Amino acid sequence: MYKYILKRLAWMIPIILGVSVIIFLILSLTPGDPGTFILGAGGTQADVDELNHKLGYDLPAWQRYFKYMFGVVRLDFGTSYMTKLPVLDEIVAKVPVSVSVAFLGILTSLLIGIPLGVLSAVKQYSLLDAIPTFLAIFLAAAPSFWVGLMLMVLFSVKLGWLPSQGITSIKGYIMPMLSLGLIYGAQTLRFTRSSMLETIRQDYVRTAKAKGASKQAVIWKHAMQNALLPVITVTGNNFGALLGGAIVTETLYGLPGLGTYIVAGIKSKDIPVVMGGTISLAILFSIVMLLMDLLYAYVDPRIKAKYAGSKG
Amino acid sequence: MKETLLEVTDLVVKYKTDLETVSAVNGISFNLNKGETLGIVGETGAGKTTTALTILKLLPERVGIIENGRILFEGKDLLSLSERDMMKMRGDKISMIFQDPMSSLNPVHTIGAQIAEALKLHNEKNRTKEQLETRVDEVLEMVGIPPSRKGDYPHQFSGGMKQRVVIAIALACEPDLLIADEPTTALDVTIQAQVLMLMRELRDRLQTAMILITHDLGVVAQMCDRVAVMYAGELVETGTLKDIFTGERHHPYTKGLFGSIPKLNGESKSPLSPIEGLMPDPTDLPAGCSFYPRCPHASEQCLLKQSDAILSSTHTVRCRLFGKEA
Numbered sequence: 160m161y162k163y164i165l166k167r168l169a170w171m172i173p174i175i176l177g178v179s180v181i182i183f184l185i186l187s188l189t190p191g192d193p194g195t196f197i198l199g200a201g202g203t204q205a206d207v208d209e210l211n212h213k214l215g216y217d218l219p220a221w222q223r224y225f226k227y228m229f230g231v232v233r234l235d236f237g238t239s240y241m242t243k244l245p246v247l248d249e250i251v252a253k254v255p256v257s258v259s260v261a262f263l264g265i266l267t268s269l270l271i272g273i274p275l276g277v278l279s280a281v282k283q284y285s286l287l288d289a290i291p292t293f294l295a296i297f298l299a300a301a302p303s304f305w306v307g308l309m310l311m312v313l314f315s316v317k318l319g320w321l322p323s324q325g326i327t328s329i330k331g332y333i334m335p336m337l338s339l340g341l342i343y344g345a346q347t348l349r350f351t352r353s354s355m356l357e358t359i360r361q362d363y364v365r366t367a368k369a370k371g372a373s374k375q376a377v378i379w380k381h382a383m384q385n386a387l388l389p390v391i392t393v394t395g396n397n398f399g400a401l402l403g404g405a406i407v408t409e410t411l412y413g414l415p416g417l418g419t420y421i422v423a424g425i426k427s428k429d430i431p432v433v434m435g436g437t438i439s440l441a442i443l444f445s446i447v448m449l450l451m452d453l454l455y456a457y458v459d460p461r462i463k464a465k466y467a468g469s470k471g
Numbered sequence: 472m473k474e475t476l477l478e479v480t481d482l483v484v485k486y487k488t489d490l491e492t493v494s495a496v497n498g499i500s501f502n503l504n505k506g507e508t509l510g511i512v513g514e515t516g517a518g519k520t521t522t523a524l525t526i527l528k529l530l531p532e533r534v535g536i537i538e539n540g541r542i543l544f545e546g547k548d549l550l551s552l553s554e555r556d557m558m559k560m561r562g563d564k565i566s567m568i569f570q571d572p573m574s575s576l577n578p579v580h581t582i583g584a585q586i587a588e589a590l591k592l593h594n595e596k597n598r599t600k601e602q603l604e605t606r607v608d609e610v611l612e613m614v615g616i617p618p619s620r621k622g623d624y625p626h627q628f629s630g631g632m633k634q635r636v637v638i639a640i641a642l643a644c645e646p647d648l649l650i651a652d653e654p655t656t657a658l659d660v661t662i663q664a665q666v667l668m669l670m671r672e673l674r675d676r677l678q679t680a681m682i683l684i685t686h687d688l689g690v691v692a693q694m695c696d697r698v699a700v701m702y703a704g705e706l707v708e709t710g711t712l713k714d715i716f717t718g719e720r721h722h723p724y725t726k727g728l729f730g731s732i733p734k735l736n737g738e739s740k741s742p743l744s745p746i747e748g749l750m751p752d753p754t755d756l757p758a759g760c761s762f763y764p765r766c767p768h769a770s771e772q773c774l775l776k777q778s779d780a781i782l783s784s785t786h787t788v789r790c791r792l793f794g795k796e797a
Binding site: 368 | 569
């Protein structure tokens with residue numbers, strides 16, 4: 160198992176290289192140079208050239224790439240063109256925000272989605288199935304900015320319980336958490352429901368009933384663990400995607416997260432910001448995927464056996 | 472000497488969905504004595520498994536409906552028992568072995584835990600954890616699996632070994648009745664023989680009565696005391712092993728079943744004589760005898776409702792060919 164974890168961590172090196180090459184290529188191929196962006200329309204060509212030279216942008220792309228990557232190895236992610244702050248410092252400040260928002264959102268989605276999903280599967284065709292399923296479809300179809308705005312109207316405007324912007328206090332996390340939790344919870348609900356419906360028709364569930372197990376024991380002890388396997392996969396993907404992709408939610412609630420940071424970098428052709436942000440996202444994503452796979456192995460002994468079997 | 476353990480009377484089971492009603496079991500009656508083995512034979516879809524699931528009251532919820540009948544087990548009417556009381560019966564007094572060992576064990580629990588669960592659910596003697604574990608070891612040894620493997624998961628076992636585990640689960644509480652639903656169909660032939668031998672040995676040792684559901688007449692010949700032939704949800708012929716396997720007078724369907732087996736003795740060069748046609752659509756059964764459309768002896772009388780002809784004290788046939796004679 161440890162060998163497997165080490166192997167997976169080693170895999171992150173080619174992943175980071177691949178991601179960095181692709182992002183760097185895209186940034187180099189798109190028109191425009193940082194000098195023009197920074198100086199704007201007021202700058203003369205001479206000023207622009209001088210600035211580009213100062214930023215090292217006049218070198219060929221491959222030289223810039225290697226220069227950048229050698230910096231990264233020494234944990235130097237460069238300096239933002241726009242803010243003139245070291246990119247690493249900014250990322251270190253933003254990663255905890257993104258990770259906690261994504262984590263809280265996913266946690267809420269699981270707390271909503273799994274129990275309701277199980278309930279609607281077990282009570283299939285009853286009202287306890289119809290209502291959660293309807294809400295799930297409704298929330299899955301609702302745009303995330305709309306859900307976010309509605310929460311804001313309720314909790315900030317009408318009730319005045321929660322701040323609408325920022326995370327100066329812990330309260331600021333509640334609405335982003337609810338907003339993501341509701342949207343992803345709807346998806347988790349539907350996945351749990353269909354997975355559970357399939358599982359409770361399995362032969363081993365019938366075996367458990369034939370042993371004399373109660374309906375509750377059959378569901379929680381025998382069906383649950385099996386039904387959760389596909390839910391784990393989806394949750395892992397959602398978590399990974401939310402780390403950098405909760406841009407709408409981050410923008411709406413004014414959260415200083417990775418997603419908005421990278422988008423701002425792209426808009427101003429702030430190469431060090433985009434590169435640094437993307438690389439840290441790739442690392443985070445790989446770690447989340449590894450954790451999910453370990454969870455998978457923990458839940459399913461068949462998968463654990465496979466990992467233990469693959470030597471090295 | 473012969474004490475009745477199970478008495479099924481006029482059992483009618485239907486599967487009802489929005490689209491159609493499937494008449495799976497249409498008024499069957501049979502008895503089973505303590506320690507006796509009854510074989511139920513018939514084609515796929517004859518209602519054998521439905522009968523078994525009905526005895527355990529494990530029919531699919533909402534869809535499977537017991538319309539009529541009575542199932543007496545040790546004098547208690549199972550159909551009027553509450554779910555709570557039924558749970559006490561399942562696994563303790565009545566156990567079941569399912570057809571496909573590959574899918575009938577939970578992939579995420581160790582086999583030891585799956586056997587122990589049956590014991591824990593019916594722990595009237597309040598055995599301690601250690602005592603239960605000792606019993607798990609005993610049961611595993613009984614089915615020929617080294618107890619050291621109880622921490623292993625189902626995927627670490629072969630099909631035959633898995634079926635041994637399923638048997639261990641079913642017999643852990645030493646039930647009075649074991650229902651085996653095609654226990655060897657999914658296994659290859661050499662393993663089949665091993666598993667059958669094991670089942671026979673354990674049945675004799677534990678004095679368990681058994682209902683063996685199969686379409687394999689060879690298995691019936693090895694295992695059963697009495698045989699019931701099932702066709703389209705009806706028992707068309709019941710009798711002792713001798714009544715069914717020898718003698719001249721049989722239901723045309725029984726004859727058809729035997730005609731479908733290749734004979735190995737050199738004498739009879741007769742080719743296989745399979746039964747022509749298919750079983751009737753269970754959503755639309757013919758009136759009268761359900762075998763009538765495929766029967767070589769069919770006549771107009773067959774369109775009327777048939778009743779059992781009693782050929783001897785042990786042998787009955789539901790066919791007009793045999794009249795009402797004694």
